[in-house]
Amino acid sequence: MELFSKIKSRMHAGKPSMSSSVLHSAANSDRKVFAHYMVGITYGQTQAQWGHDVNTAKEAGIDGFALNIGPSDHYTDIQLQQAYTAAEKAGNFVLFLSFDMAAGEWPVSRVVSLINHFKESSAQMTVHGTPFVSTFEGPGWAENWFSVRMQTGGIFLVPDWSSLGPYGVGEKLDLIDGAFSWDAWPKPGQTRVASTEDLIYKHTLNGKKYMMGVSPYFYTKLPQWNKNWYCPSDSLWYDRWQQVLEIMPDFVEIITWNDYGESSYICDTVPAQVVEGADKYVSDYPHAAFRAVLPYLIAAYKAGSTQIDYLGEDTAIAWYRTTPAMAGEDGDTKCGQGGSESAAEGTKDVVSVMAITKGSTSVTVAIGGHEKVFRTKSQIPISYFEMPFDCNMTGLVTLEMNGKTTRGPWITNKCCDGQVNFNSVAIQV
Structure with a gap:
């Protein structure tokens, strides 16, 4: 059982200074x-x-x-x-x-x-x-x-x-x-x-x-x-x-x-x-x-315990590569230091999402015209989701929660010099 499923959240509304109130x-x-x-x-x-x-x-x-x-x-x-x-x-x-x-x-x-x-x-x-x-x-x-x-x-x-x-x-x-x-x-x-x-x-x-x-x-x-x-x-x-x-x-x-x-x-x-x-x-x-x-x-x-007060607003982040792993050559990049398989075989084509919420709410991820809605649970203040994509699913990436929307770089099939960049971008809402 994941640790975060045990968290008993006592979260409140408001937006204090991160450096003081959140850590009190x-x-x-x-x-x-x-x-x-x-x-x-x-x-x-x-x-x-x-x-x-x-x-x-x-x-x-x-x-x-x-x-x-x-x-x-x-x-x-x-x-x-x-x-x-x-x-x-x-x-x-x-x-x-x-x-x-x-x-x-x-x-x-x-x-x-x-x-x-x-x-x-x-x-x-x-x-x-x-x-x-x-x-x-x-x-x-x-x-x-x-x-x-x-x-x-x-x-x-x-x-x-x-x-x-x-x-x-x-x-x-x-x-x-x-x-x-x-x-x-x-x-x-x-x-x-x-x-x-x-x-x-x-x-x-x-x-x-x-x-x-x-x-x-x-x-x-x-x-x-x-x-x-x-x-x-x-x-x-x-x-x-x-x-x-x-x-x-x-x-x-x-x-x-x-x-x-x-x-x-x-x-x-x-x-x-x-x-x-x-x-x-x-x-x-x-x-x-x-x-x-x-x-x-x-x-x-x-x-030393997950039973803490969190006084911040709901937040979500997403990170993803901007091309599918098979959109270009792997540049001989290996999976892991000393590994033998291609990096393309060791990664997934997904938009990864991590959300911190006070209760149950919707987190929407869109890639071009494709959209997926995830639902957080009130008993689990920290959630993790993945939205898969592939070479047929490209376009502008958006992350939406509680009426706020962030737009991230496009996912495309075009690789610089024909080689996949295995770094990610990260966005937040």
Whole structure:
């Protein structure tokens, strides 16, 4: 039985600020939700852009950014300072350093210097008074953390060593204070994401903190980095949050805020951040609508129970590809990293819909002249629906609920350069 069928909704009318009223029932929770922010694509970024990102994330109920940094970008220090300044100014928004160990070799002195420089910031995420620190990979660097702890006066280390798997991480518990899992997408051969590894992590960590990765989507096609795969994402945003509310990890990290190259972004698109090659599948493919459901989901997670008050208006989002999977060549895109089957075989031609409603209401999806009406149930405030389409069913996409209508990009049979774009667009009503 799905978790959301158990939710006892006590929703009321009105439209409060997402950053305060919606989250009131979870204000004292130790659970936090972060978003993974790629600092390496922020060359020349302004203070104003950092301020916009921080405030936009706050409005969605996100508590802070995990600042992913590499060892060689000369602009890292400038951008980190701007990020911390923006977070300090906004208030009630935290940051922590996430050292990308797959991007190059990190000198211990550099890691120590960065932690010490920012640890006194009012925006620094701390646990038990020590700065929270994470990584992307780096199990081979593990023994260096002893020295880092000594030279910084202590850290709270929650690395992502997903390459080891949960059992491998369990063999290094003396080095860490918790673990972060990057396992947020279906594996090759799977059509929906599983929570098996999350449960193993929680057991293996033996009481240490667990940070669970959650993502809305995945598609990458960057030949210069030998990256060309899609992970089934038709119901991913819904499925993964349902698993969060079942597992109730200590922390959640949304993967990602702004990784356009992997189509996992939920931010307002910033063209200057889009890496070369990704513009072909990111331009005109907004993902900001994924954030619309976050205030409710985060409030439920922080409360540790789905029995919470939600003071917002009914909302619905939809995400979909703008061409059928067989409308063009697959571009040799595989289904899953290391997968062998075509991405076209691992996805469905559907408009995916996630709705949050106070009671029973109708949600209408239309593609050209084809229309389908879904009905939410008063006992189930979070609903998920799919409207199939194919090469004979194209046209303008509309999403309607409670008298409000949003128009999305057309579904067509025309593919750029004859190849299918496996990224999605997201819209909200």
